[in-house]
Amino acid sequence: MTLLIKNARPYGEDAVDILVTDGVITEIGTGPTGAPDDTEILDADGHVLLPGLVDLHVHLREPGGEESETIESGSHAAALGGFTAVFAMPNTDPVQDTAVVVEHVRRRGAEIGLVDVHPVGAVTQGRKGSQLAELGTMASSAAQVRIFSDDGSCVDDPVIMRRALEYASALDVVIAQHAEDHRLTEGAQAHEGATAARLGLAGWPATAEETIVARDCALAREAGAALHVCHVSSLHTIAVLRAAKAQGVRVSAEVTPHHLLLTDGRLAGYDPVNKVNPPLRTGADTQAMREALAEGVIDVVATDHAPHAHQYKDTEWAVARPGMLGLQTSLSVVIHTMVEPGLLDWHGVARVMSERPAEIGNLPDQGRPIAVGEPANLCLVDPDAQWTVRGTALAGPSANTPYEGMRLPGAVVATVLRGRITARDGKVVA
């Protein structure tokens, strides 16, 4: 199987033709010589070519939440968004806390074949926080789990967290923490600050994130383990991460597209589409997120793609579920918040949306350079395109995008997984 990508600009640089043979890049140049007659042609029209995007944090809802998303619909969203690998969080029903469940998720992803679906295993049984799940069994299962998280909930108990990190060190896996001191966020409905006070919503203090991250960095240092901090939202957390990294702690961190762009100023209308955990914070926080991502204190962008069917979202603020769609809008939001202001170039986008996520998730065939001999996991982007977001036009049964009606820059023209086109011109290629 041969694919010829004509007139593509890797990382925005000079245009080249790229020949892909059996899933591997075999020639890069002008007018490759080795293309057989039945070669499939992808005319890239001078667009920007990036390595396929890798998302460390998505919720695919299967098993148990199929009214909101399935592994199939989430795979569609991923391919359309430029992704070639995603990590599926374990807050499913049943929870992804045994080899049986993680193997099911991995197998279902492979059957669909649009994106590599890597299940994240739960840290604790049932994500209840009291007893460790069988991390080693999940790691050595056919699902080859490399990241463990109780995401949706924080691993609160420092004794459990310490033990999880010790196992993680021995197994060479990562613990991804949803950093939220639940005692400090009881009843919380919005970022604790002026907006929440005015709206009469109970506050989620930024210190509930910062204190857990500080504690976990100390525990990770002692255990010699790899800690990953999910969805950083507070500028104070950045100072903790910077200090821990300077000490050599094995800590990485992600920021979501919505925490790069949106603030709690959007809460005035009490529209639950803006409800998310951690909550939207202030303009000072979004600005600090952008700078930390440019600097590398925050390593990656992860979507926290969190589909919720309308019955869970179109309800009053207090009972609506937290979470936002992200897979099909993330690259555009990163272009808008990071590329347009000059904080990242295309190499930088590749770093935070593909290379570093693949390193953290331990995926040797993802996030690779666009070079001869490398696997052809690719994402072709038209940087000059503009599009208007419509939730109902996005893949899957949920429409909870916070960007409804917004015009965003940059469109994914094609996604290539191991030499096979999985999405093209906004349509999935089955």
Ligand code: DOR
């Ligand atoms: O907003 C969120 N939604 N935050 C989480 O931690 C979980 C997620 C979900 O599963 O919907």
Ligand code: ZN
């Ligand atoms: Zn979370």
